[in-house]
Amino acid sequence: MIRYDALEALPVRTALPALREALDGHGTAVLVAPPGTGKTTLVPLVLAGLVGEGPARRVVVAEPRRIAARAAARRMAWLLGEPVGGSVGYTVRGERVVGRHARVEVVTTGVLLQRLQRDQELGGVDVVVLDECHERHLDADTVAAFLWDVREALRPELRLVAASATTDAQGWARLLGGAPVVAAEGVSHPVEVVWAPPARPVRPPHGMRVDPALLSHVASVVRRALAERAGDVLCFLPGVGEIARVAGRLGDLGDVEVLHVHGRAPADVQDAVLSAGARRRVVLATSVAESSLTVPGVRVVVDAGLAREPRVDHARGLSALTTVRASRAAGRQRAGRAGREAPGVVYRCWAEAEDARLPRFPAPEIQVADLTAFALQAACWGDPEASGLALLDPPPGGAMAAARGVLRAVGAVGTDGRATERGARLARVWLHPRLGRALLDAAPLAGAERAAEVVALLSEEAPREYGDELAAAMRAARRGGDAYAGRWRAEVGRLRAVVAESAPAPAAAPGPDEAAAGAGNAVGVVAALAFPERVAQRDGESYLMVSGTRAEVGEASPLRGAPWIAVAVADRPVGRGHARVRLAAEVDEDVVRLAAGAFRTEAQEVRWADGDVVARRVERFGAVESAVRPLPGAAPGLVRAALLDGLRREGFGLLRWSREADVLRQRLAFLRWRLGEPWPDVSDEALHARVEEWLEPELGRARRRGDLARIDAGEALARLLPWASGEAARLGELAPERFTVPSGSRIRIDYTNPERPVLAVKLQEMFGLAESPSLAGVPVVVHLLSPAGRPAAVTADLASFWRDGYRGVRAELRGRYPKHPWPEDPATAEPTRHTNARLRR
Template identity: 65%
Template sequence: MNPAWLDLPVRGAVPELRRALDRRGTAVLAAPPGTGKTTLVPLVLAGLVPEAGLDAETGSPRRVLVAEPRRLAVRAAARRMAWLLREPVGERVGFTVRGERKAGPRTVVEVVTTGVLLQRLQRDQELAGVETVVLDECHERHLDADTALAFLLDVRATLRPDLQVLCASATSDTDAWARLLGGAGQIPAPVVESEGIQHPVEVVWSPPSRPVRAPEGLRVDPALLDHVAATVRRALREREGDVLCFLPGAGEIGRVAEMLAGLRDSVDVLQLHGRAESAVQEAALSSGARRRVVLSTSVAESSLTVPGVRSVVDCGLAREPRTDHSRGLATLVTVRASLATGRQRAGRAGREAPGTVYRCWAQFEDARARAMPTPEIMQADLTSFALQAACWGSPGARGLALLDLPPDGAMAAARDVLTALGAVDAEGRVTKRGVSINRTGLHPRLGRALLDGAALVGARQAAELVALLSEEPPRALGDDLAAVHRAAAAGHSIYAAHWRDEVRRLLGHIESAGNDRSAVSRAAAGGLVVGLAFPERIARARASTGSAKPEPGARASYLMASGTAADTAPGSALSGAEWIAVAIADRPAGSPAARVQLAAVLDEATARRCAPPLFTDREEVRWAVPAGSRRGEVAARRVQSLGAIELTTKPLAAPAPALLRAALLEGLATETVSELLTWPAEATALRQRLAFLHRVLGQPWPQVDDQALLARADQWLEPELSRARRRADLERIPTTTALTRLLPWTGGAAGRLDELAPERITVPSGSRIRVDYSADRPVLAVKIQELFGWDAAPQLADGRVTLTIHLLSPAGRPAAITSDLASFWRDGYRAVRADLRGRYPRHPWPEDPTAAQPTRRLNHRK
């Protein structure tokens, strides 16, 4: 027995942990990184090492499954536990990741990824022979881990109440886990805490000296990476020991490694991420003879212990999944790391001795940072999760014990995809096909491409292509899937080795598939497989709608079947192709188009074969505005489309009446009722009178603004609308007659229109003057002499509105405005008379207009 386990801090918490599990069956272990929770605790629970205070192993071995969120952490944990037992991996401690297993008949503790655990639960819900399951790093809130815990709690409640479940967290935020493990309405599960040996860590704020652009999508400002590299050099100068530097992804790690190339004579620069070669991973997780700089993704935040570290350089960024459900694009994006993540990273500097964390941002920026990372279930593509839940017998995740419920929109999008794949039925229940897809261990889209593609291009060809899509190739291999395929097949890199392992695994799922290679040419195989997986990402070059075709090597713009634009990079080998199927793309913030990262060439026939549900042959009748014109017209055509991609178009001579009517209504909405229809003065006046009555009296008088008239078009524009075929027909509709159809004839109110809102008013001179209803208040404009003897303005709308009088000079120019004629004759008329009588001497200007005779004529000459 290796005595190193005696020094692990978690050892003192083990007895309490064993009692909690024996008493309740569930528990939460809160222990900082480096305490031994990942390595010592499983060995103790399995009975392979003695508990604290005992000198020998006790009891018969008990099988323990340990689930880790990452393959790198799985291998590292298994190696560390085997080292503690002084055994090779594969004896009493083994591991399984997708495509690789090192375990044997003596294996008692097996470390697996959470994805592998889910597959085992689907095959054997009881987990026969397993006594304890440890879900490690549950605080990271990976979707697979949340799902596995929900399934395990279901198993405990229905099949295996004896199955022990332990959630291990590197943080102390354990209340929610305890409540979940305790069960609905039950006492929370016990929480056992282990204090780590945490030495003080000095925080050095080291913001860049010049402004740095915020990350967009996967793009990180090179200026920040320059600053990170400079900060690593500073840490090497100012502090002893190794330096652990956190960066968001493998690409940024590679670029910073290049910037530090000059240090390699005296310092080992190691790149630690999921794609790193095993020798590099071993070197990063072991003490070295020389000083080391370990450039790492988030994998080293809590899952792994990197010995010898005295300084941490934190770039302040992290990668999180995002899904654009409307465009069918799921990708990773670079975001500001949470405060909790920052604490986790800083703590790595104080594991073995006092240390220092260099934070590459200003302290005030923490005020805008999130407290905790966002759970993956709240922002990821939920298609795999939804299929797992359906296979478990919980369609829509109903009844599963989850810390956070999945968003309704994301679940609806996932169900749509699964329905299109034939993986679930109309009620969301899993189908036999769905079970087969889920057993591949792939995303359901790729599972469908593997199973269906094998029958079209052969089992090996399908497995090789799907393996390229399931293990994203290095960007350096380019964006043409065919070229990437050739490079992987001929290569000897760590990626090529992983790819071959995945091909062998996938072949095991399609051994019985047919080999009908005649269905598609070998050259088009990649496009077919990608198209089967992502039919909405089949794309056609925009230039193909005309005579020009995209030039090879130039940037090309494509339209995907989903309706999203997609651009290739300059120099892309794909750019000369008319049709491509996009496997990987992202969409930069603020950009209208996606960026193609990996795609395959295909032809139109293959495109149609991949996506039959997207093919439509329809009559399309719409209101269109020709280029260079402001006047729209009905456009009718027959269109064959693959989603948003138009394949063929032909003019349509006799469109269906319903489609034609909808197009005309679209025109009325686009160009407005007021602009598209013809409104003579009589129609305009009637519309204004109705608007006045609706405004003052309300119902039953109709609203007649553009939106209201459009909404009631079937009432007032019939039968003319049914007979209309084009713009000119709308323009000929007699709007005066049409408007009368909206009058409230029922009940008789329409008969009072002239009483409530008269078109004309008879004034004392006998003239019938038109009332202007265009303003908020109706106006009567009349010459002063025609109103002599009139002592009050008329009232409209049952006396609710007094008519506004615009008193005009003999020349028809405004002289005064009033709604109170009596007051005007008494107080205002004298000033108007004095001003106008000299200019218009031939018109009567009596001193008492209330007693004068109204007239339309001039005075007789003497």
């Protein structure tokens, strides 16, 4: 018997005429209705003709979560006075309760996505309601895009409704071809806001980690709320682990019942949460309770201010959920739960000043999540680039490129990006393509049962207490009596059926290797096939993955010391440069070749390493060197390139540089600076650029560092002299190695600084020279030395020195060196290398 009194109390009924008009006239509509108005329960019944006047239609309602789908179906059946499975049924993964005459079917968006891939026309369905579309889950966005394609190309009569409590109504209206926006007024009770930040600062969330100090504070706020307010308390936390830890801190509440609500909770627990209780209750919930569910009796909300969103690090090949600050929109949704039935209060566990700095809305999954499954769905739909799909936000190019790379690696798409037969099969197994590949390819190698067990374990994060070794974690799940083990066993059964339906299993890419399967650990085969780029080899105290990521295992891990492992789950702790292995399996090299064969390369490698030429033949799996052998008789071109690399890295000091060779390079540098062409540039950069001109054929004959050390650099450098123009003959004239001073001595010129050639000579040997010498028009800097060879004066203008500076030097040095001549007029004196006594003889 229909419960008309309950139906009449639902505020959304006032918007129904406008909604009918929009669908009859335009075929699409955006329904904006606050929580508790009946948009999820009354609207589908009306559109199906089960309540009120209207034609009989078949309506599909798509919910983002299984718990919400079951709850909505049960609520609608209750309003009709029927059991679930009559006029109203539901289908979620692994469970279907739908009668032959059902007019309303509630499904998850994932179920609807699968259904669309099998039957693009969605035959027999008249109306689709996309509920809670503001949450922007990737499956929901994809379903909306596919449905619009169906309506545009195949079934213009299909009616579409995008429904939400709070959403970008105009954006969805544009997406649905200018759909009318219909708004319903809700009955909202006032909700008081109490700011309850921790007394001391807490560490911000990082990855999956939440500061235990914050969880202790949340538990204390729940206790405070129980003491200060009446009614049940709904506490929002980011995940199952945090719910368990806060529940542990509330274990002594006496007559107060503590319940958990999240997507993994057993059905009987979910039913208990959604029914009024005899005792006062504290409901610890994830974001599933923000808008999809109505929890009766709640007058108080405690909001930890955190949410869990998917993120992916394409560079490191690690992806997982991460904990973030909840958006202001989520905060409003959560607070509204306290005012659904009566005035209420929300305790926010952060400071009021922080509120304005929170993001306005949660990030759409399509912008931050791993897009591999989305890319496969788009490829199966016939739009590999997803460029023609009606999406509120386009997928990021980098994320799509990474996703397509994974799909090619598992053989799901061809070179044109379109789905292969194998890809279509993977899309139907209701798993991430990685796990689908592992299930189908490992079944004939490891056995269908073992493949299903491991893939089920990888499909949902296992409890930490199961450990980091995959085989041990699987044994723990087998004997476990907890909720996770129950879900795991159910998933194993589903996956066994998938394998049976898919038999014979398709060939792996590369093809299965029975020897590898027999030699390797069966658990490791599955993990390696799922994550081939995370196969890792021990390298000292850590492991190097095929992807190039370095990872560490725990000190007490049974994996420690294994030569090869396949990493299924890893994270990156705060302040650590390496990833940390959370779940992995030991494998042998045969399994590596089977699973990571697409990454295998073999090449001759001749390079400069450790100060010499190293020639070897290297087999690699991505970044991992699996086998290295010496390479005798390496190709001369490769050896030459390695030697050149050594010269670039260590410099031309690897050659034999005599004093004459050093001086030649300095003289040439001086002429290049002073005269330019045709004198060569002899800087390191220029010499590398012209190495063929001056270092051949010696370089061509060299094979190792010792051969370089035997090359006469001066002899090679002389090849760069401008012989063709004849200028080379003027080298001695323009930049002589030595200069003949007035005493007759031939003194070496120092060209170390090409802009200031230096002549260092004893002062007495320069007597009689009125002007400073010059080279190529550049005055030489003369360092005048004492008889003992110590600096006495420096000048580039000898005439000026004789006139003004000599007297001071003479006065200082004549007493110290009385045996040497110190004439009053040095410009006219006789130059000499000798003492006075020698001169008198």
